[in-house]
Amino acid sequence: YEPYYTIDESVEKNAMAEFDADVNLNTKLSSLSPDYVLYLRNSLQKIYRSGIMRSEDYDKVFSSETQSMRLRKGNLAESKSVETFSTIKSAYEQLLDNTPKSMDAELIRLADVNKYIRENIVYDASTSEKAREEFIQQVSPSTGMVQTGQRIIDQGEIVNSQTYQVLNSLKRVTEERSGRTGKNGWMIFGQLLLVVLLFGAFYAYLLFFRPHEYRNRKHVTFMVLLVTSFVALTAITSQLDLFNVYIIPYAIVTILIRTFIDSRTALFASLITIILSSLMVPFPxxxxxxQIAVAMVSVFMLKELSERYQLIRSSFFILIAYSLMYIGxxxxxxxxxxxxxPIIFIYFFINFIFILFSYSLVYLIEKSFGFISGVSLIELSNINKPLLKELSEKAPGTFQHSLQVSNLGMAAAVKIGANASLIRTGALYHDIGKMMNPAFFTENQSPGMNPHAGLPFEESARIIINHVRDGVKIAQKNNLPKQITDFIETxxxxxxxxxxxxxxxxANPGKEINEDLFRYPGPNPFSKETAIMMMADAVEAASRSLPEYNEESIQNLVDSLIDSQVAEGYFKLAPITFRDIAAIKEVFLQKLQTIYHTRIAYPTLDKPQTQPESV
Structure with missing residues (x-):
C-alpha cells in the first residue's frame, strides 16, 4: 500500500511571484548582484519541481515498509521514492550547500530565502482511503484466525501446513501473554541496553537534582538495591510462574524511599522499577x-511515616487505587x-497485607544504611527515655533549656520548610554532655554557687568546651543516630x-593568647536544621540574662546574636538563605515574647473593718 499525494501548482506560482516582487522592494534581495538573484530563482524553481512535503508526511512515508508514495497528476499516478522529495528544512539546506564557490554563502543566508520555500506536495486523503480499502479487501481476514471454542486439531489427525501455522501462532501468543517468550541474542542485548539506560537516567537524576544523595554511597546503594530486588523478584516470578505479579508490593519502593529520602526521588525510582519490571510481565x-497510578497515590498519601496509622491509611488507599484502575x-x-x-482482587488484598508489614522494614533499613525515620525521631524525643530522664535529674536547668530550644527550633523549622521532627529531637539531646559537670553551667547553679571561682580561665573554658566532646561520647555509648550526634557537635x-x-x-593585657584553648572543636552547621539549632541555642541562653523583657530588648538580642553568627561565617556550609534567617528571627521574637510575657499581679482580699461597739 502506498499513500496518494498531489501537486499544488499554485504554491510555486505564488512563491515565485513574491520573490520577484521582493527583488525590487526588499533590501535584502535588491542589494544582491544579478547573478545571486538568478541563482536563487533557479534554485527555487528546481526545488519546487522536485517537490516539497510536510516533514510529518515525509517521516510517515519514510518509516513505512515501501518508503514510497504515489504522486497523482490528473488521472495518472506515478510511484515515487520518498527520498526524491524534500522538506522545507532539507530544501533550504540543499540551497545553501549548493551555493557556487564564487558566491558568498553568508549573503545567501542573510537573504531569508526560506520564506519562499513552501510545501507543494499535498496528501490526497480521499484517494488514499479508497486505495487502502481496496488493499485490505485483497487480504483474507480468516487466515490464522481461530474462534473461541473452535477445535484446532484432534488426536490422530495429520498436521498440515495450515494447522501448523495456527498451532505455531497459538504458541507464540501464549508465550507473549505469560511473559515467557523465547529470547534471541538481540532481544537480550536490547533488554540489557534498556536496563543500562534506565539506571543511567536514575543516576543522572541524582547527580543533577539530588547531588547530596548522589555523594552518599550508602543512600545510593540502598535505592539501587531496593529497585534491583523488586525487578529481580519480578523476573523470577515471571520465569518460574510462582504467583501473580500483582501480589508483589511495588508500592514499598515508593514508601521506603519517600520515608528516608523525598517524594520526587521516590516517584522517579518507582518509575524505573515499574518500567524495568514491565519488560518481563504479561500484559505490560x-x-x-x-503501577504508576499506585506509585502516585503512595507519594500523595504518605507525607511522612511517623505513626503506624499513617501506613495503614496509605495501604487502604493503595488497595482502592489498584481496584479502581483494574476496573477502569x-x-x-x-x-x-x-x-x-474476581481473583485479581484477592491478589490486590495480599499485596495490601504485604504493604502493612513494610513498617517492620523501617528499623532494619535504618540500622543498615544510616537513615533516621519519623518513627525513630518520635521514639527518641520521648522525655521518658532513660538518657533524657538522666539529664532531667542530673542537670534540670539544662533539661529545661533543651526543651525551650526544642520549641524555638521546631517553630523556626516549620516556618522555613526544614525538618521540624529532626530539630526537635536533636535539640533535646544537644547538651547531654553537661551531665558530666552540671554544676559548672549557670542554668544548673544555685544562688551564690560558682565552681569557676578560683579556677584559671583556661581551665574553665576547657570544662565548658568539653561538654561537646562528652556529649558525643555519651551519644555514641547510647547508640544515638549520627543525625542526632551532628546536633551535639555543631x-x-x-x-x-x-x-x-x-x-x-x-586579665592579661599585652600577652598573646592561644585561641585554640578557647575554641569549640566544631564543625560548623552544615544543614538547615543544625543552623537553626545553633541560633536557637544562643538566643534562648542569652535571653535569660535580659534585665527586662519587652519587644525592643528581645528584638535587639535576637538581631545582635544571629547577625554576629552570620558575620563570623558559621553558616557558610549550611544551605540557608538570608530570607530564611529573617524568618527565623521573626519566629524567635514572637516565641520569646510569649515565653516572657508580663503577668498581671493578683489582688489580695481586703479584710473587713470592725465597727466600734456603741456605749
Missing part, C-alpha cells in the same frame, strides 16, 4: 498503567463489566566561650 501496558482498564478494553476477574560550631576568652584578655 496494563501493568505500567496500574477492563471497562475500557473489554467494554463489558462481566469480564472483570550547636556551638567553632565559636568561643566568650566570657572566659574576654576575661583572660582583660
Amino acid at each position: 501496558f496494563e501493568f505500567i498503567v496500574i 482498564l477492563v471497562m475500557h478494553q473489554e467494554g463489558n463489566i462481566n469480564k472483570i476477574d 550547636h556551638h560550631g567553632t565559636s568561643m566561650p566568650k566570657y572566659f576568652y574576654i576575661s583572660w584578655k582583660n
Whole structure:
C-alpha cells in the first residue's frame, strides 16, 4: 500500500511571484548582484519541481515498509521514492550547500530565502482511503484466525501446513501473554541496553537534582538495591510462574524511599522499577498503567511515616487505587463489566497485607544504611527515655533549656520548610554532655554557687568546651543516630566561650593568647536544621540574662546574636538563605515574647473593718 499525494501548482506560482516582487522592494534581495538573484530563482524553481512535503508526511512515508508514495497528476499516478522529495528544512539546506564557490554563502543566508520555500506536495486523503480499502479487501481476514471454542486439531489427525501455522501462532501468543517468550541474542542485548539506560537516567537524576544523595554511597546503594530486588523478584516470578505479579508490593519502593529520602526521588525510582519490571510481565501496558497510578497515590498519601496509622491509611488507599484502575482498564478494553476477574482482587488484598508489614522494614533499613525515620525521631524525643530522664535529674536547668530550644527550633523549622521532627529531637539531646559537670553551667547553679571561682580561665573554658566532646561520647555509648550526634557537635560550631576568652584578655593585657584553648572543636552547621539549632541555642541562653523583657530588648538580642553568627561565617556550609534567617528571627521574637510575657499581679482580699461597739 502506498499513500496518494498531489501537486499544488499554485504554491510555486505564488512563491515565485513574491520573490520577484521582493527583488525590487526588499533590501535584502535588491542589494544582491544579478547573478545571486538568478541563482536563487533557479534554485527555487528546481526545488519546487522536485517537490516539497510536510516533514510529518515525509517521516510517515519514510518509516513505512515501501518508503514510497504515489504522486497523482490528473488521472495518472506515478510511484515515487520518498527520498526524491524534500522538506522545507532539507530544501533550504540543499540551497545553501549548493551555493557556487564564487558566491558568498553568508549573503545567501542573510537573504531569508526560506520564506519562499513552501510545501507543494499535498496528501490526497480521499484517494488514499479508497486505495487502502481496496488493499485490505485483497487480504483474507480468516487466515490464522481461530474462534473461541473452535477445535484446532484432534488426536490422530495429520498436521498440515495450515494447522501448523495456527498451532505455531497459538504458541507464540501464549508465550507473549505469560511473559515467557523465547529470547534471541538481540532481544537480550536490547533488554540489557534498556536496563543500562534506565539506571543511567536514575543516576543522572541524582547527580543533577539530588547531588547530596548522589555523594552518599550508602543512600545510593540502598535505592539501587531496593529497585534491583523488586525487578529481580519480578523476573523470577515471571520465569518460574510462582504467583501473580500483582501480589508483589511495588508500592514499598515508593514508601521506603519517600520515608528516608523525598517524594520526587521516590516517584522517579518507582518509575524505573515499574518500567524495568514491565519488560518481563504479561500484559505490560496494563501493568505500567496500574503501577504508576499506585506509585502516585503512595507519594500523595504518605507525607511522612511517623505513626503506624499513617501506613495503614496509605495501604487502604493503595488497595482502592489498584481496584479502581483494574476496573477502569477492563471497562475500557473489554467494554463489558462481566469480564472483570474476581481473583485479581484477592491478589490486590495480599499485596495490601504485604504493604502493612513494610513498617517492620523501617528499623532494619535504618540500622543498615544510616537513615533516621519519623518513627525513630518520635521514639527518641520521648522525655521518658532513660538518657533524657538522666539529664532531667542530673542537670534540670539544662533539661529545661533543651526543651525551650526544642520549641524555638521546631517553630523556626516549620516556618522555613526544614525538618521540624529532626530539630526537635536533636535539640533535646544537644547538651547531654553537661551531665558530666552540671554544676559548672549557670542554668544548673544555685544562688551564690560558682565552681569557676578560683579556677584559671583556661581551665574553665576547657570544662565548658568539653561538654561537646562528652556529649558525643555519651551519644555514641547510647547508640544515638549520627543525625542526632551532628546536633551535639555543631550547636556551638567553632565559636568561643566568650566570657572566659574576654576575661583572660582583660586579665592579661599585652600577652598573646592561644585561641585554640578557647575554641569549640566544631564543625560548623552544615544543614538547615543544625543552623537553626545553633541560633536557637544562643538566643534562648542569652535571653535569660535580659534585665527586662519587652519587644525592643528581645528584638535587639535576637538581631545582635544571629547577625554576629552570620558575620563570623558559621553558616557558610549550611544551605540557608538570608530570607530564611529573617524568618527565623521573626519566629524567635514572637516565641520569646510569649515565653516572657508580663503577668498581671493578683489582688489580695481586703479584710473587713470592725465597727466600734456603741456605749
